[in-house]
Amino acid sequence: MAVRLQTWWPAILLGLATIGSYGVATYSIGVLLAPIAADTGWSTGTVSAAYAIGVLASGGVSVFAGRALDRIGSRPVFLATVVAGSVLLFVAASAQHPLAFVAAWAAGSAAIGGGWYYQATMPAAARLYPTRRAAAFSVLTLLGALASPLFFPFAALLADALGWRDALRVLVLTMAVLILPAALLVHAPPAPPGAHREIGLAAGLRDALARPAVWRAMLAVALTAAATNALILHQVPAMEAAGLSLAAASGYGGARGMLQIPGRLVLHPITARLGVPGATAMSYVVLVASALALLAALAGSANVFAVLFAVTAGFSVGLLSPLHGLLAVEVYGEAQLGTLSGVQQLMAAIAGAAAPWLAGLAVDLTGSYAVTLGGIAVVQVLALAALAWQRKASRLASVALADAEAAVTRP
DSSP states (O other), X not given: OHHXXXXXXXXXXXXXXXXXXXXXXXXXXXXXXXXXXXXXXXXXXXXXXXXXXXXXXXXXXXXXXXXXXHXXXXXXXXXXXXXXXXXXXXXXXXXXXXXXXXXXXXXXXXXXXXXXXXXXXXXXXXXXXXXXXXXXXXXXXXXXXXXXXXXXXXXXXXXXXXXXXXXXXXXXXXXXHHHHHHHHHOOOOOSOTTTSOOOOHHHHHHHHHTSHHHHHHHHHHHHXXXXXXXXHHHHHHHXXXXXXXXXXXXXXXXXXXXXXXXXXXXXXXXXXXXXXXXXXXXXXXXXXXXXXXXXXHTTSOHHHHHHHHHHHHHHHHHHHHHHHHHHHHHHHTXXXXXXXXXXXXXXXXXXXXXXXXXXXXXXXXXXXXXXXXXXXXXXXHHHHHHHHHHHHHHHHHHHHHHHHHHHHHOX
């Protein structure tokens, strides 16, 4: 036990930090949305805008945080973002004007999301565990999966007992307590000496994005983020539209979240058997099946198909976060792993913010969830096609590299 703890304590601390970062910056705002609107008179749309802007801004922060991870290592990035994010979210708790709240929350959640979500912690873990990355990602994401089960009820309990302002202050302090040990004690090194070229950010991005294997991987991840975010946001109302009660629909939605944990437990054996690309493709197929299960629920046997949805969506979503991290390591390489993971997060943030809104618009226009759920399935099929397209580019690049090396070694 002591040997295991000695080996895995950095991954464990990063996992605890993940619970705090996602728990506050992503999940708690959903619980506090109604209490904030009721107490202040601000519209639900205004409070929701703070979340949406924060999601988009976190993508921009991710690029610069990832660049810093590549150049100077993790500790300065981790410390700067947790301090800035905690202070700004604390300011949001005292905001008296809606624009002040939107600005403080958006900036604070962007700092936390950009510096502490998986696109930052996975590159750090990859460099700390170069020969055991799948296992390290399993530890990190298995703990991270507890963020919503822990913070949803915790935030609700605090809001009922203290009001939203003091609840948010306690939540931010809890987040800081969970994150600071990793920020202070975990130090992932920068890119290996000689691997990182001393070129400007813009030039480095142009060079990387000119490689088809890179931008096609980002396209697959962005399309998956669009499908996943739309599916998760609309899962409960879609099940209600199928005839289930709010309590039943919420129960199935909660079960889907908990079933992410088994998916992460089998990450290592699945990747060992199928490889990272194969496991990713399998997860994409299962995610398509989950959207089709909800679509089938609209036609009848809602409970049966809701169970099928919870199992398939929980399993696939649970696998996708670590699989996308492993795919990034494989495709982007060491030199720009942090930077390109940040760019990937930016693309995913844009797609993940737009897709739920478009899905809701489709419901408003058609009066049904059928088009929305069918569209989500189509988007995920496109993600599968983009992944196959990416694998073709990777194979061609490998052949070209082998030919170039053979040419150099010929007498």
